[in-house]
Amino acid sequence: MTALIEARGVSKRFRQHKRFPGLLGAFKTLVTSEYTEVAAVSDISFDIAAGEAVGYLGPNGAGKSTMIKMMTGILVPSGGALSVLGRTPHLQRMDNAREIGVVFGQRSQLWWDLPVIDSFTLHRRIYDIPEARYADNLKRFSELLDLTPFLDRAVRQLSLGQRMRAEIVMSLLHDPKILFLDEPTIGLDVVAKDAVRKFLAEINRERGVTIILTTHDLVDIEEICPRLIMVDHSRLIFDGELSRLRSALGSARRLTLEFTADPGPLPLTSATLTADEGLRKHYLLESDDISLVTILSEVGSDRGLKDVALHEPDIEEVIRTFYQRRNAAAAVAG
Amino acid sequence: MRISVLPLLVKMFVKSQLEYRGAFWLDRLAQILSYGAVLTGIWIIIQKFELLGGWNWPDLALLFSFQLLAYSLGASMSFTQLAQLEEQVRLGTLDTLLTKPVNLWAYLIFSGLNIGYAGHIILAVPVLTWALVAAQIDWSLAKALFVVGSLLSATMVTGAIMTMIGATALIWVRSNHLFSIFFGFWELTRYPLNIFPAGIQAIMLSIVPLAFISPVPVAVLLDKPVPLIGDLGAPLALAAGPLLVCIAIAHWRFALGKYQGAGG
Amino acid sequence: MKAYIAFARSGFLSSLAYRNEVWANIFGKLVQVFARVAIWLAAYAGMTAVDGISIQDMVTYALLGGVVMGATRHDRLVRQVGNALKTGDVAVWLLKPVHYPLYLLAVEAGMSVYTFLLAVVPTIIIVALVYGMLPPASPFHAAMFVAFCGLSFTIHFLVAALFGVLAFWLMTIFSLEWLLQSLIVLLSGLLVPFWFFPEPFGTIASHQPMAWLVYYPSAVWLGRLDALETSVYFAFGLGWASLLAFALALLWRRASSRITVQGG
Numbered sequence: 001m002t003a004l005i006e007a008r009g010v011s012k013r014f015r016q017h018k019r020f021p022g023l024l025g026a027f028k029t030l031v032t033s034e035y036t037e038v039a040a041v042s043d044i045s046f047d048i049a050a051g052e053a054v055g056y057l058g059p060n061g062a063g064k065s066t067m068i069k070m071m072t073g074i075l076v077p078s079g080g081a082l083s084v085l086g087r088t089p090h091l092q093r094m095d096n097a098r099e100i101g102v103v104f105g106q107r108s109q110l111w112w113d114l115p116v117i118d119s120f121t122l123h124r125r126i127y128d129i130p131e132a133r134y135a136d137n138l139k140r141f142s143e144l145l146d147l148t149p150f151l152d153r154a155v156r157q158l159s160l161g162q163r164m165r166a167e168i169v170m171s172l173l174h175d176p177k178i179l180f181l182d183e184p185t186i187g188l189d190v191v192a193k194d195a196v197r198k199f200l201a202e203i204n205r206e207r208g209v210t211i212i213l214t215t216h217d218l219v220d221i222e223e224i225c226p227r228l229i230m231v232d233h234s235r236l237i238f239d240g241e242l243s244r245l246r247s248a249l250g251s252a253r254r255l256t257l258e259f260t261a262d263p264g265p266l267p268l269t270s271a272t273l274t275a276d277e278g279l280r281k282h283y284l285l286e287s288d289d290i291s292l293v294t295i296l297s298e299v300g301s302d303r304g305l306k307d308v309a310l311h312e313p314d315i316e317e318v319i320r321t322f323y324q325r326r327n328a329a330a331a332v333a334g
Numbered sequence: 335m336r337i338s339v340l341p342l343l344v345k346m347f348v349k350s351q352l353e354y355r356g357a358f359w360l361d362r363l364a365q366i367l368s369y370g371a372v373l374t375g376i377w378i379i380i381q382k383f384e385l386l387g388g389w390n391w392p393d394l395a396l397l398f399s400f401q402l403l404a405y406s407l408g409a410s411m412s413f414t415q416l417a418q419l420e421e422q423v424r425l426g427t428l429d430t431l432l433t434k435p436v437n438l439w440a441y442l443i444f445s446g447l448n449i450g451y452a453g454h455i456i457l458a459v460p461v462l463t464w465a466l467v468a469a470q471i472d473w474s475l476a477k478a479l480f481v482v483g484s485l486l487s488a489t490m491v492t493g494a495i496m497t498m499i500g501a502t503a504l505i506w507v508r509s510n511h512l513f514s515i516f517f518g519f520w521e522l523t524r525y526p527l528n529i530f531p532a533g534i535q536a537i538m539l540s541i542v543p544l545a546f547i548s549p550v551p552v553a554v555l556l557d558k559p560v561p562l563i564g565d566l567g568a569p570l571a572l573a574a575g576p577l578l579v580c581i582a583i584a585h586w587r588f589a590l591g592k593y594q595g596a597g598g
Numbered sequence: 599m600k601a602y603i604a605f606a607r608s609g610f611l612s613s614l615a616y617r618n619e620v621w622a623n624i625f626g627k628l629v630q631v632f633a634r635v636a637i638w639l640a641a642y643a644g645m646t647a648v649d650g651i652s653i654q655d656m657v658t659y660a661l662l663g664g665v666v667m668g669a670t671r672h673d674r675l676v677r678q679v680g681n682a683l684k685t686g687d688v689a690v691w692l693l694k695p696v697h698y699p700l701y702l703l704a705v706e707a708g709m710s711v712y713t714f715l716l717a718v719v720p721t722i723i724i725v726a727l728v729y730g731m732l733p734p735a736s737p738f739h740a741a742m743f744v745a746f747c748g749l750s751f752t753i754h755f756l757v758a759a760l761f762g763v764l765a766f767w768l769m770t771i772f773s774l775e776w777l778l779q780s781l782i783v784l785l786s787g788l789l790v791p792f793w794f795f796p797e798p799f800g801t802i803a804s805h806q807p808m809a810w811l812v813y814y815p816s817a818v819w820l821g822r823l824d825a826l827e828t829s830v831y832f833a834f835g836l837g838w839a840s841l842l843a844f845a846l847a848l849l850w851r852r853a854s855s856r857i858t859v860q861g862g
Contacts, residue, residue, distance in 0.1 A: 074429045075594050100433065109430045118349075122343070126435065357770040360770060364773035364775075364780070372789075374784060375789045379790055382794045514625075517626070521630065526640075531636070534632065
């Protein structure tokens with residue numbers, strides 16, 4: 001059975017007009033027409049099944065937005081094969097468009113000077129949504145995201161959080177099979193982010209809407225997407241469950257020991273000392289196998305140990321470590 | 335996409351502009367004064383010189399107002415919308431439109447239908463009406479139909495050329511310099527074609543077919559000789575519009591393909 | 599002073615950065631100059647002189663219009679000043695040890711030098727080669743022409759900035775832009791020199807500030823004013839410039855204090 005979205009060796013290269021620096025360079029730019037080629041996406045493959053929620057993660061310039069643009073039919077891949085809902089997106093743009101929803105974080109699709117509801121009405125007409133279905137969805141989503149108070153207000157009078165909630169509701173009014181979101185929580189306050197995350201998770205669970213989400217915010221991934229695709233410098237570097245990423249890296253747990261009096265330098269064999277603050281000492285537990293009991297027995301009961309704190313790595317750290325290890329490996333290899 | 339979405343787009347756009355009503359008529363007045371000033375300049379020259387290339391004052395007023403009307407109608411359906419395309423490409427707001435099941439061109443045009451050309455039309459129509467009467471035209475049914483037909487064709491020529499220029503924003507991101515070139519030639523269409531050197535006449539009848547907006551149809555109307563193409567003036571004036579529309583459609587499709595292939 | 603030179607340089611460089619626009623600019627100017635020359639050739643229709651003005655005089659007049667006015671973009675200035683005031687952005691400038699209007703003058707000067715060198719000069723050379731251009735009437739007139747050009751640039755800048763400032767209280771920037779445009783079309787002498795104006799309009803037009811934009815520099819080049827008249831009208835022009843500068847300073851002070859005190 002074919003997956004909902006299939007990518008096979010997808011690539012995208014852009015040509016950029018060369019610019020030369022300085023005054024003389026400025027004149028040179030005037031008369032030359034040299035190009036540099038930039039690879040935004042290189043040989044990426046993955047399968048996404050119906051009902052999945054996938055996070056697409058990567059640093060700026062890694063090629064996230066480009067990938068989304070190819071999946072939504074905006075850009076044509078330079079190489080490889082891409083199939084969404086059984087179609088080639090750019091060849092059947094209109095048909096594809098009817099079944100997908102798109103939210104681009106920093107580019108609003110709402111009409112600035114008009115009430116929110118007007119944009120929704122236009123949306124209904126564009127996607128030809130049957131009246132009953134539209135009314136139903138509108139009511140349900142507006143309640144969930146608390147839009148009802150400001151449906152009649154002009155978009156320019158709304159806060160960023162309210163606008164984003166309205167955008168997300170609008171993108172779902174036509175019951176799309178897939179919802180693409182490009183950095184949807186950027187710039188939102190904590191309350192709004194939370195509302196959006198809960199809503200998206202629920203939409204995915206209850207309605208089976210496949211969600212593809214690009215973001216910098218790892219909590220987005222934690223709360224919405226069990227699966228994570230990571231890209232860096234146009235290449236795919238990880239595709240799998242978030243939990244697998246954690247264990248693949250080894251749980252570099254952090255241990256903090258607090259003493260009643262400074263016992264002096266205290267290196268351990270079972271853990272690596274990362275910081276010595278006198279009364280408090282911080283260690284890194286490289287291996288998953290080492291238990292707390294082993295460490296504590298190495299410390300001994302005569303050092304005046306007062307308190308122990310063990311931190312599981314948060315997702316930010318997991319990802320950061322992942323990139324660090326990769327870059328280190330690349331430095332060694334290259 | 336249903337055709338019925340288009341009137342809704344226009345309605346929404348007009349509604350969104352109602353906020354700025356006060357400024358609207360002031361802006362129209364300023365534009366009327368500006369075009370009026372150019373017309374006055376021409377009048378001053380005629381006061382002294384009586385004829386310009388063999389055309390008298392009513393002839394020139396007819397030419398001026400015909401050009402203004404055709405241009406306004408065509409541009410209201412193309413200029414501001416397509417001139418903004420450059421910025422939309424840069425900001426990425428164009429991409430959101432491409433994810434919707436809408437015809438991009440139709441959506442852009444109708445969601446920004448520029449009623450600001452009302453001023454031009456308010457100036458052009460009375461002058462045109464007066465000039466049609468004051469100029470010595472040998473009226474017939476054919477002539478009357480020709481006025482309407484060539485006006486429609488001229489509108490299409492304007493819209494088509496602007497669409498093609500706007501489409502270059504999809505390929506090269508910058509298009510506004512091309513609009514300046516357009517407006518350079520466009521100024522020439524206020525004057526009879528025969529006063530320009532043959533080279534310019536040739537260009538305006540072919541590569542930059544702006545001559546079909548006004549100099550050619552009005553010359554035909556006034557039974558004045560049309561440079562270079564002579565008797566072909568009438569049929570070409572009528573055919574230019576539809577022909578350019580077809581070319582513009584092809585070009586737009588091509589440009590959109592390029593955008594998706596190489597856009598940032 | 600060094601700062602202003604730096605601003606002028608950056609104006610020049612930023613114009614340079616827009617690659618395609620250079621060619622479009624040259625092109626646009628070429629067309630405009632051609633148009634004017636063609637109109638006068640057609641108006642004269644073979645006559646060698648009208649009211650003592652020869653056809654060569656008028657061709658040169660048409661060319662000079664491009665030289666003198668070709669470089670400055672008043673619409674851009676009106677918009678810049680108007681927007682800076684309306685949005686209150688200018689507040690940022692009020693904090694710097696730089697006088698905003700002078701800063702604008704410096705940047706505009708830089709941009710104008712660029713346009714002059716890369717667009718106006720090639721245009722004039724091409725058209726002059728095709729149609730023939732009369733040399734200045736005398737070395738004195740040639741020198742005074744340069745002086746009048748400086749005066750023209752100054753007054754042009756002042757008037758545009760003044761209109762921009764007026765946008766703070768009256769009207770929209772858009773309408774002021776177009777209004778200025780209509781005034782320049784008729785009252786700068788760009789299209790029709792005042793000696794062809796019906797009286798009393800000719801006399802009135804010759805003494806209002808915009809006459810120094812195109813009419814006087816061109817008239818001086820052609821030797822239409824003798825040494826005494828040239829000097830007198832130069833002083834007269836300086837008088838207008840001072841008046842305008844004073845008005846601009848006054849209004850600018852009012853507007854910016856409104857912004858800093860009331861927050862616009």
